[in-house]
Amino acid sequence: MNVRLLSCETVGMEIDYRYLVRADRIHGSLLHDRDIFAEEMQQIFVRGWAFVGHESETKNNGDWVKRQLGTESVIMVRGDDGEINVLSNRCAHRGTALCWEHSGNDSFFQCTYHNWRFGLDGSLRAVPFPDGYSKPKEDLGLDRAGQVANYRGFVFANLDGSACSIDEHLGDAGFELIDRLCEMSPTGKIDLSKGWIGHRVQSNWKLWPESDSDGYHVGFVHASMSASTDTYYDDVAVGGEAVKSSRAVDYGRGHLELDWRPSYKQELSWLGVTRERVRNYCSALAKRVGDEVAQQLLWDGPPHAFLFPNLFLGETVIAIVEPVSPTEMIHRHTAVQFEGVDDAFNERLLRQTEAAVGPASFITSDDAITAERIQAGVSGTATSWAATSRGWVDLSRGMHREVMDEGGVRSSDASDETTNRGFWSRYLEIMSQE
Amino acid sequence: MNADTATQLKAEVEEFLYREARYADEFLLDEWEGLLTDDFHYWVPAGRIEGDPAKQLAYLNDNRARVATRIRQLQTGKRLSQLPTSPMRRILSNIEVQQEAADQISVKANFVIYELAAQSTGELRVWPGQAQYQLRRLQGELRMAAKWIELVTAQAGQRNLTFLI
Ligand code: FES
Ligand SMILES: [Fe+2]
Numbered sequence: 001m002n003v004r005l006l007s008c009e010t011v012g013m014e015i016d017y018r019y020l021v022r023a024d025r026i027h028g029s030l031l032h033d034r035d036i037f038a039e040e041m042q043q044i045f046v047r048g049w050a051f052v053g054h055e056s057e058t059k060n061n062g063d064w065v066k067r068q069l070g071t072e073s074v075i076m077v078r079g080d081d082g083e084i085n086v087l088s089n090r091c092a093h094r095g096t097a098l099c100w101e102h103s104g105n106d107s108f109f110q111c112t113y114h115n116w117r118f119g120l121d122g123s124l125r126a127v128p129f130p131d132g133y134s135k136p137k138e139d140l141g142l143d144r145a146g147q148v149a150n151y152r153g154f155v156f157a158n159l160d161g162s163a164c165s166i167d168e169h170l171g172d173a174g175f176e177l178i179d180r181l182c183e184m185s186p187t188g189k190i191d192l193s194k195g196w197i198g199h200r201v202q203s204n205w206k207l208w209p210e211s212d213s214d215g216y217h218v219g220f221v222h223a224s225m226s227a228s229t230d231t232y233y234d235d236v237a238v239g240g241e242a243v244k245s246s247r248a249v250d251y252g253r254g255h256l257e258l259d260w261r262p263s264y265k266q267e268l269s270w271l272g273v274t275r276e277r278v279r280n281y282c283s284a285l286a287k288r289v290g291d292e293v294a295q296q297l298l299w300d301g302p303p304h305a306f307l308f309p310n311l312f313l314g315e316t317v318i319a320i321v322e323p324v325s326p327t328e329m330i331h332r333h334t335a336v337q338f339e340g341v342d343d344a345f346n347e348r349l350l351r352q353t354e355a356a357v358g359p360a361s362f363i364t365s366d367d368a369i370t371a372e373r374i375q376a377g378v379s380g381t382a383t384s385w386a387a388t389s390r391g392w393v394d395l396s397r398g399m400h401r402e403v404m405d406e407g408g409v410r411s412s413d414a415s416d417e418t419t420n421r422g423f424w425s426r427y428l429e430i431m432s433q434e
Numbered sequence: 435m436n437a438d439t440a441t442q443l444k445a446e447v448e449e450f451l452y453r454e455a456r457y458a459d460e461f462l463l464d465e466w467e468g469l470l471t472d473d474f475h476y477w478v479p480a481g482r483i484e485g486d487p488a489k490q491l492a493y494l495n496d497n498r499a500r501v502a503t504r505i506r507q508l509q510t511g512k513r514l515s516q517l518p519t520s521p522m523r524r525i526l527s528n529i530e531v532q533q534e535a536a537d538q539i540s541v542k543a544n545f546v547i548y549e550l551a552a553q554s555t556g557e558l559r560v561w562p563g564q565a566q567y568q569l570r571r572l573q574g575e576l577r578m579a580a581k582w583i584e585l586v587t588a589q590a591g592q593r594n595l596t597f598l599i
Contacts, residue, residue, distance in 0.1 A: 102589065194491040197480050198591020202555050224513040228506035330591055335491050347488050351495065359595040360478060360494040362507060366514040368594060372554035 015039065021428040023421070024396035028381030031204040031374070031393075037326040043430050044309050045070025046159045049169040051311035051320060052076050052086055054192035055153040057103070062120060065103040068322050068330075069159060074145070075099055075109070076155060079120040084150060086157040087122040088143035098142075102196075109142075118142050151175060152182045153190065154311075173251030173409070174307050181302040181313055186284035186340035192318055194350065199331040199359045203371035205323035208331055209423050211367045212312045212319070213256040213305075215248050215414035216397065221370050225362045232269040233363075236260035237414060246414035248398070250422030254308025258414055261300045270301030270315050272352065281341050302336070306419070308426050316349050317357050327375055331364065333357045395420045435533060447531050447541055447569065450576045455526055455545075458598040461519050463505045466598060471570055471579040474498045478583045478599060483566060493588075493595060508596075515553060515596040522549040522597060526565075537571040551594065559593060562586045 015036060020027040030036055044050070050069050053076045057065050064077035066089060073089035075098070089097050091111040098109045098118070108125060109118045117126040122142035127133065133140075146161015156166055163169065170178075182188055201208075211217070219226070219238035226234050236246050237260070245262035260270075268275060275282055275298075286294035305313045312319040312333075319333040335353035337346045357364045381391030398416025405411075412418040435443070450469075457466035476496040477487050487495055496504060507513050524547040532540045547561040568580035583599050585592070 195480060197491060197493060200591045200593045202593075221514060224507045224510040227510040227512060229503045332591070343489070350489075350491050351500075354492055354495050355500070358493055359592040360599075362503070365594055365596045369515040369554050376555070 015431075017428055017431040021424050021431075023425075024399060025392045025394050026424055028378035028391040028393055031206065031378045032326050032381070034326050037204075037323070039431065041070040041072075041323065043433075044427075045072065045323075048163050048309065048430060049147075049149075049156050049158045049166060050309055051307065052148075052155045052157045054190075054318075055084060055150060055155060056191040056193045058084060059193070060105065062105045062107050063103070064099065064106065064120075066099045066101070067320075069157065070323055072159065073097060073099075074157070074159075077120050080107075081121075084148065084155055085121055086145035086148050086155070086159075087118075090143065091116060092118070092124065092140045092142050093127075116140075152178055153192075154178055169253065170307070171251065171253050171255065173255050173257075174253070177255070177257065177303050177305045177307065177313060180300075181336070183289070184285070184297060184302050185338040186281065186288055187338075188288065189339045191337040191339060192334050194335050194337060196320070196332045196334045197358050198322075199333070199357075199364065199368060201329055201331060201368045201371055202327060203329060203368075203375040204326060205321050205329040206423075206427070207371040207374055208312075208321045208329065208367075209254075209256075209306050209309070210420050211371060212314065212321075213248075213258055213419035213423070214417075215246065215258050215419070216417065217367075217370070221366050222363055224366070229362070230272075232260075232264070232272065235265050235269065236263040244414060247411045248414050248416050248418040250410040250418050250425075252408055252410075252422070252426075254423055254426030255306065256308075256419040256422050257303055257305040258419065259411075260304060260414075263414075264299055264301070267295070267298040268301075269299075271348070273348075278345060278348075281338070281345050284340050306423070308423070314357065317353050319357065327379065331357075331368070395424065440531075443533065443539070444529070444531050446576065447539060448529060450569065450578075451526055451529065451541065451543060451567070454578060455524050459522050459524055461508070461516075461597075463508055463598075467502070467505055469578050470498065470501070471572065471577045472498055474501060474578060475580040475582075476501050477580070478585065478595070479588060481588050483564075483582050483584045487582075493592060494599075513596065515594050518552050520549045520552055520597050522547055524548070539569040539571075539576075541565075541567040541569060543567075547599065549597065554594065561599065563588075 020030055052067055053065055058078040061078050061080055064075050067074050067076055075087045075089045077085050079085050089099050091098055093116050096111050096113045098111055115128050119125050122144045124137045124140045145157035145159050147158040149156045149166035182190055215237055218233055247259040249257040249259050302315050303313055304315055310321040316336045317333055319331055322330040322332055335350050355362050359365055395417045398412040398418055402410050402412035402418050410418055454469055478493040480492055508516055524545050526543045526545050528544040530542045534540050543565050545563060545565055549559045551557050551559055563583055563585040566582040569576050570579045
């Protein structure tokens with residue numbers, strides 16, 4: 001164990017997360033310290049559950065996509081049995097990465113160093129000159145994720161297999177948020193196979209869960225968008241507590257929502273159109289769920305939510321938070337596509353995504369710059385014990401007025417930092433466990 | 435087309451492209467917008483320039499109305515990701531001109547942009563790629579009907595891309 005002293009209350013050589021993460025504030029070192037980053041990759045992305053991809057990306061047996069889970073490269077592949085496997089992208093022989101493209105279709109993975117060949121389930125199938133090995137082949141397969149779960153196409157993995165069940169990880173709220181998205185589709189199914197676009201940001205990865213679920217900044221960071229075009233964010237998120245009924249919600253376990261539903265002023269706001277323009281979609285939806293439910297769905301729209309630790313459900317956009325280093329991350333997004341709609345409708349969703357999210361977008365480009373400015377601000381905060389009287393980040397907004405329901409769900413005005421506190425309290429639980 | 439007219443056209447096209455490049459570099463947004471046709475299409479795909487742009491998820495896919503919004507947003511003075519604007523200069527080269535019809539010219543050119551991220555990290559960023567233009571002659575003047583950008587780094591993800599590329 002190395003690790004510097006981080007607080008005056010620490011006597012050992014461990015990072016004292018309870019000291020650094022408080023109910024009302026966190027210390028800036030959490031956003032740039034290298035040792036903390038290394039521990040996060042292990043505790044959160046190896047020992048815990050994280051989102052990997054969507055089954056529509058691997059429709060046929062042998063289809064695979066390459067992903068990062070924390071700093072580990074993995075392959076999500078549909079096996080010969082039609083099941084989705086999550087394998088380490090690392091040859092079991094001497095560690096060479098197997099896949100270089102973003103995606104592909106193969107009936108096996110062959111390493112380019114000594115041509116070992118692995119099946120789609122990760123098992124070792126063949127090695128050249130096998131007489132040189134006395135070990136059984138079964139001991140030389142690829143590392144597989146210890147647990148994989150698929151809920152309505154959303155594939156989650158826990159690499160080392162030691163985490164709780166997916167039911168416990170997602171909780172009722174996690175499932176319900178995914179339901180609310182999928183139910184918007186006329187068939188109840190969505191498709192996420194239009195490819196992912198990477199937005200490279202020089203900030204700590206944790207600034208994005210915070211930004212994606214922060215309702216306080218919208219009127220400031222996105223003022224240029226409000227000033228240049230009509231957007232539903234003007235109705236649901238700009239103007240503060242005096243005029244809005246949107247809620248910031250902490251469901252527990254780090255799952256968060258900015259619940260816009262009470263603030264929408266008309267149906268289909270989230271799509272930026274009136275019913276006339278998307279009649280086919282509305283009637284196809286009503287055909288499956290009935291007029292009354294459809295009416296409600298069309299008002300409420302898909303959720304704006306974050307599922308710990310790396311999945312953002314942004315209405316009709318899905319994004320993955322991908323850590324690269326303590327001060328670098330990729331916000332990777334794709335557009336939701338519905339089944340059972342005409343091409344024009346799905347093209348509308350593509351154009352809406354391009355407008356909202358990504359390096360050239362009207363919205364999250366400004367969030368990215370903000371994250372980089374936060375990074376510039378906090379990167380000077382020292383991690384030595386002597387300096388922690390300085391460099392705190394305040395997250396106390398709305399603490400005095402948030403409410404908790406019988407189920408333990410906390411909520412407050414959408415401009416309150418209830419969501420941010422929800423993220424950090426889950427973070428603390430995980431990082432301080434043995 | 436004889437050699438003289440071809441040389442003349444190439445010179446005219448180059449003059450137009452250099453002007454367009456300078457307007458973009460210097461954030462002369464009204465001047466830049468003045469070069470566009472009413473049906474201008476602006477596209478930066480996340481891979482090669484191929485297939486139907488409408489069916490792909492791109493970094494940027496603006497019709498004329500959306501490019502107008504993009505310019506308006508930059509002109510609000512509140513566009514954080516260009517506040518301050520990036521000092522930048524681009525070099526155009528390998529210009530190939532193809533006369534498609536009497537009033538329709540398609541052009542390919544390589545470019546490199548050097549951009550300083552003055553609004554955030556202050557680092558120098560380099561943006562290499564190919565630009566494909568559709569130019570149209572309207573009342574004798576060249577106008578830009580399409581600008582498609584294929585970045586060398588298209589598949590690798592991008593940093594802030596809120597300037598005019
Ligand atoms: S490292 Fe893969 S076969 Fe040797
Ligand atoms: Fe934002």
